[in-house]
Each structure stands twice: as structure tokens, then as C-alpha cells.
Amino acid sequence: MTGTLIRKEFREFLRDRRFLVLFALMLVLLSAASLDGWNRARSDAAARAHAAASDREIWVEQGENNPHGAAHFARYAFRPTPSLAAFDPGVFDFAGAAVWLEAHTQNPAALRRAEDAAIATPFPTLSAAWVIQVIGTLALTVLLFQAVAGERERGTLRALAATGLSAGRFVAGKTGAVLLVVGGLCILIFLSVLLPGAMSGDLDAGAMRIATLAGTYLCALTGFALIVVAISARSRSQSAAFVLAIGFWVSVSVILPVIGGQLAASLHPDIDEQELKNAIQLEAQSPFWSGDAREPAVAAYEAEVLEEFGAARFEDLGFDREALILQAHEEFANEVYDRLYGTLYARHEAQDRVLRYLAIASPVLALQRLSSGLAETDLTAQLRFTRQAEAHRRRIIEQLNRDMMMNAGESGYAYTADRTLWEQIPDFQAEPVSTLKILERYRIEILALLAWLLAGFTLAIHLSGRAMKQERL
């Protein structure tokens, strides 16, 4: 009986011209967005790989140079393009692509693709994820708002109730059809993610990650669809169901994400770029170079060196004192940077947290966040990159300073190193993160999605059952 109901519902979808039009529209938008996403991600990945290779070449080929001069010329750390950015760009375009690893200064990431935008539109440009999250949920709303209300208005619900059909079977029939529609959407997601990946070796996303992503969409879209069915069952008429369902879609898909961003920025205002630069100058540079912080910092680092080399006096080592001072400044400034950038990144994370808790109120926002998390195009992935880049900067600057300290002798800044040293400086390698780690970070969003799914099932069954009972009376 349930199977018959599912088939009947699905046949009705297929007969409905709106369904076919929406399906065709989704297919066109999804294909276009998917191909463009893949193309953009591939060219972006190629540009970054080329930049990283060029950076090494420029570095190694710089000729003879003083190590500290080289540390000022410095290197760049480029963030690799995550393969799933082709599917869901998340905040990737709003995050810097590279970090300059120069001496004395920790720099935030730079080169954000969103700075290049030549056009402003009310909504973002198409991506496969956005099409499913926003247009896909709109399509589900339009298709399902009359699921129960339509039966009731046409009088067929009474006929169904009269056959003795239980509420559970009725809902299972409706839900089964919904799941078939959602399943179709998820197959599209699979294809939009897998096909481009299969066509390009540069953008290979792990099978586990893709399966998790598709499961997330399946869960979120099913929950959303069931809520619309519940709204339909609760409404006395199709028009009331439509207004309520569209109101729900607008609130959770359009208004809440924008309000969330605004609320996040209002509650945790951004730090001004100039303000940060001033703080760096006043707290990390001036106190050391023209203030009284230099002496204790140099003494502390000198003690470390003496202990390391087992010497009583620095002069006994025959090392260069200027280089010791340079590294002492790094050690001093690093603590300041930990504090200043700690505050900056805490602010970014606080903004992110506002959206995390708002995601409880919106299955679409929860889906957006989890999707970009799995695609590694979220804030967490960006912060991971900037932290890894900074750790790398500290490592290579110390390596350069120590080379000068141990080898410059009396020459000081006139000492030069060559290719041998430049080749010893390691390239930046971003460390990958596991899918489980990502899921751990997004447990609130996962719980929110599961709660919406559960609420959708419960409400759909309960309200549909009530509607059938009312019809029997």
C-alpha cells in the first residue's frame, strides 16, 4: 500500500508541469554552476601551484645575499585551493590566498578574490551549493506546499481517510515521494561534485568527504521537505499553506543568513586594519627598537643560546651579535603577535559563532555552514592555514637569523649566504585535516540538522494524522 502511494505521489510530481520546469531549471543552473565552479577552482589551483613554484625559484635564485636581507625579501605561503571549493566556495573568496612570511612582522593573509568583483548584485554569484541550498529549497517549497492541504481542498483526503488508510502509511507515502525527490537532488549533487573531479586530477576530493557531503544534503533537504509537508498538513487551505511555506523559506534561506552576518558584525565589530598596523608598530616594533624592551629580550635569548651551546659568554662563541638581536626581536615580537592576532582571530571566531547558533534556527544556514566546512572553504580552514603559515614564518626566519649568527663572524650585515642556504629553507606545506575533525567542529550544526529532521518527521506524521482524523469525523 505504501509503495503504491509513493508511486502515485511520484507520478503526480512527474505529471505536474511545475515539477518538470523546476527540475529542468535546477539542472541547467546546477550544470552551469558546477562547470564554472570546477573551471574556476582548477585555474585557481593552477595559479597557486605556479605561484608556489615561482616563489621557490625566485627564492633560490636570489643570488648572494645577507640572510637578514633575504628574510626581508622573504617568501610567501600560498593556501592550496580545496578541491570542493568548486562545489561550495563558502567564504573562500573572502579569505586571503597568501601570507607574506617576512622578518619582524606577522602579516594577515592577503589577496582576496572578492576584492576583484566588478559587479554587485543582491545575491552572490551562482555556485552548485548555493543553487541547491537556496533554489533547491525553494523548489521543494513550491512542490510540496500542497501535499496535504491540496488533498484536503480537493476532497481526496476525506476519500483516503475513508479507505481506512492509517496516518502512518499516508505520511510514509507522502514522505517516500519527498525522499525520492530529495534523493534525485542528491544524485545531482554527487554528479556535480564527482564529474568535475573525475575530469581533473588536480581537484581530487576524497570519497569519504563526498559521501559525507551528500549525506548532509540528504538529511537537510529531507528535514526541510518534511517541515513543508507539516506546514501543508497544518494549513486549512492551499493558499495559507503557500504563504506559510514561502514565509518559512524566505526566513531561513534569505533573511536569516544576511541578518546573521549583520548581527555578527554588529556584536563583534571588525578590527580596523590601520588600528592593527598601529598596534603592531607600537607594541611589537617601537618598544624593542627604540624603547626599553630590547635589553631584557636580548638577555633572555642570549641565555638560551649560551645554554644550548654550553658557553659562559656569548663572545666565546664567536657568533654575530646583530643576528642575536634580530632573533631576540623575533622572540619578543612573537609573543606580541600571539596576543594581537589572538584577539583578531578570536573576533573572527566570535562572528562565526553568532552564525553557528543562528544555524539552530535555520536548517538552510546549518546546511550552508556544514557544507562549507566539509568543502574546507570555511573560516576554520582559513584560520588553520594562517596559523600554519605563521608557524612556518617563525621557523624559517629563525633558520636565517641563526645562520647569520653562527656564520657571519665579524662581517655582520656584510656577510652573505648563497644558494646552499636558500635551498635549505623548506617550502610551506599545508597540513590536511580529516573529515572526522571537521565533523567534530560542526557538531552543533549536525545536531541542528538532525533536530530539524526529527522535528520534520514528528510534525509531518502528527499533523498529517490529525488532518486525516479531522476528515474522518
Next chain:
Amino acid sequence: MLRFHLAREFNALWRPAPRLAALALYAALIAWSVADGVSWHRHAESVLADVPADLLTDRSEWMADLESAEAGEEISPYAARPMSLTFLAALPPGPLAALAGRNEAMQPHTALISGWRSEVSLFQRYEVEGPVALGAGRLDLAFVVVAVLPLLVLLLSFDVLSRDREAGRFRLFLIQGGRAGQTLIARLIAVALPAFAIPAIAILVAALLLDAPVAATRVWIAGLAIYTAFWSAVAALVAVSFRQVSTGALAAVTVWALLVVVVPSTVRFSAEALYPLPSRVSYLTEARLAEGATRRNLAERAEIFMAEHPDEADAPDEAVPGFYRASYLANVDINTRTRGLVDAFEGQQAQQRGLVGALQFLSPAIMLNQVLQASAGTGPARSADFRRQARAHLDVVLDAIGPATVGRNRLTVEEARRIPEFAFTEPAIPLSGLIAMIWMLVLAAGGTLLALRRAQRLN
């Protein structure tokens, strides 16, 4: 008669709690967006006013040092050097930027111009703003008007006739001498008037607070009025075309989704896909390659430069640090090497804008968005103009200080006086905005007339 209908409809329409709640939410969104916009505008002004003094050259002090040096007096070897001349290029917030600054945080508003800068480093901005909030964008009035106003108008008026027709009241109303056209107009005005008046008041308040020019305010009010009229016409067409409430509702939302969401996003997507921009990462790579090459061959490069400027070849001042010359030449070479990329970048951006300009007539949301941004003094086009003007000014400065810097000399007082300060020239508001507004007005009038004609048939 119309006045009677209007009064009655106002009472009837705004009595239900959900409708009042929707209107209250709309008003709250507008109030929030304007308050936040005004605060952002004031902050942007204060940031420009408070550029730290140590970042800029005190021109009068610098000139006094230069005059002393020219008079043969002893001054510091670092004083009045051409490389220490720094100019501020500032893009002041537009007159109504508070109302349409959704993506302004991404755009540069200042640049320090000096011999230490290349075009690459001129606008290098760091990721200091949180990417999450940036990605969501600010909730500005332009967004509320462009996206939320039509939805409010449609949701509150798509069933102005069909709800009576479906309930069987419409026939009775006609028998009693009622006219479908008058009812339609009265009900649409009852919805459109508050939907227009609330943002209009907000615009006037913001204009007063920010002392905005009357012309920009007028454009906003006119654009808002025409846009409201357009969506009221769409609502009227939906109301007279569909007998069933559900079908009308479906049509209304489909039209909104297509014109406000799908078409603008697809147009932007098409422009970006057809005219892709060169990558910023490639730009940086080219710059690094140029800098590396210059630094490796510095002596040879300086010789070539001096051969091109023979007047400065004599009497170099050995007290001038060598890195002045190295940095200057590296920056000149970076600019030369990346010029092709910059031209390609600007060319592609212009193509993207051109395509959107041509396709804007497909969607009133794009048309209004463009007009509001142009008159508010925001948007990527104005920002691109700023970048172009600042780059041109950098070229002027580099040309002026080049021979003296590489020749390890100072400028003459006369040469220094010839270097202008930066002043941003506002771009003209494009004519296409006016055409777009006229086109939208024509569509609104045509839609309303068509709806009225169909309404007459219902009588």
C-alpha cells in the same frame, strides 16, 4: 469613490496581525540597516580624517628642508629625499554610501603613494575583517529595497481579487455596484504606500543626518517609487490573471525568484564566466619575478636608467642608502612587467560591467541596484575609478622622483612643486541608469494598464 475604497482597504488590509507583523519586521529591517549604515559612514569618515601623521609626509616641512638644501645649508642626508615624499590617495565615502555599502568593506578607500610603492603593493589589503561577516555582507537599505520590498508587495497583494473570487464574495460585490479595477487599485495602493513610505522616510532621515546632496536623495526616492510601482504592477497582473489563490501565489513567488534572485545571479555568473579576471596570485608572482630580476641585476639596471636620464648622472650623493635606488627601480620594473596583466584585468572588468549594463534590462533588481549604487557613491565601478586614478598618480610621482632617486640626488624645489596632490574625481553617473528607470516606468505603466483592462473584463 477611490478615496472611499482606499480608506476601507487600509482598515481591512492592515488589521490582521500577521500583516502588521510583516510590516513591523520590514520597518525594523529598514531602521536597523539605516542606523548601521550611518554609523559605518561616520566611521569611514573618521578613519580618513585620522590617518596617522607618521604615515604621511608633512609637505611644508619637507619643502623647507629641500629649500635649505638648495640654499646650501647643512641638513640630514635622509631629509627631503624624493623617496620620503608620501601622498595620501583617499576615496571619501559617497553621499549616500550609508544606504548602499553592502560590499564596501572589501574595497580600498586609501592608498599611500610614494616611491616605496609599486602598483601591486598600492592596494594590497590584508584579511583583517572577518571573512564570515564579509561574505554575508552588510544589511544595507539597498538590499532591503531591492530584495525584500517586492516580496512584501507580492505576498500582501497577490490575492487581492482571488481571495474574494475563491470565497464567492466577488460576484456579490459586483452586483452591489463595485468595480474590480477600483478595488484592485485601492488594495494595491494600501499595500504599496507603506512599502514605499517607510524606506522613503528612512532615506530622507539618512540624507539629513549625512547632509547628502538633494540630487542623490531625489534619485533614490524616484528609483524607490518606480520600483514599487513596477512590483505593484506585477502584483496587479498576478491578481487579475489567476482565479485560484494558490496559483496566483505560485506565480508571484516565481516572478520574484526569477527577477530578483535567479536572473541577477545568472547575469553576474555569465559575466564572470565569459570574462574571467587574471588571478591576483599570478599578479603577485609576476611582481615577485620582476623584483627578483631587478635586485639581482641592480647595477646594470641603474646604469640603463641613468643612460636614459643623462641630466642626473653627475654628482651622486654617496650618503644616500643604496636600497632607495633598489626599491625604486624594483617598483618601476614591477609596474612595467605587470602592466599587461593590469590592463587585461581592467579590460575584463569593463567587459563584465558592459555585459551587466546590457543585460540589466532583464531584471528590475539589477537596474535599481545599479542606479542606487551609482547615486549613493558606492559599488565596484567607483572603486575601479579610484584605483585607476591612484595608479595614475603613482605614475606621476614615480616619473617625477625617478631620475633624482636613481641618481642619488634630491629634487629641485621647482620639480618638487610641480608634483600635485591626489584628488579623487567622481565619475559621472552613467546615462544607462536613466534609461533603466524610464524602461522600468514603462513596464510598470504597461503592466498596470494591462491589469486594469483585464480587471474591467471581470466586471
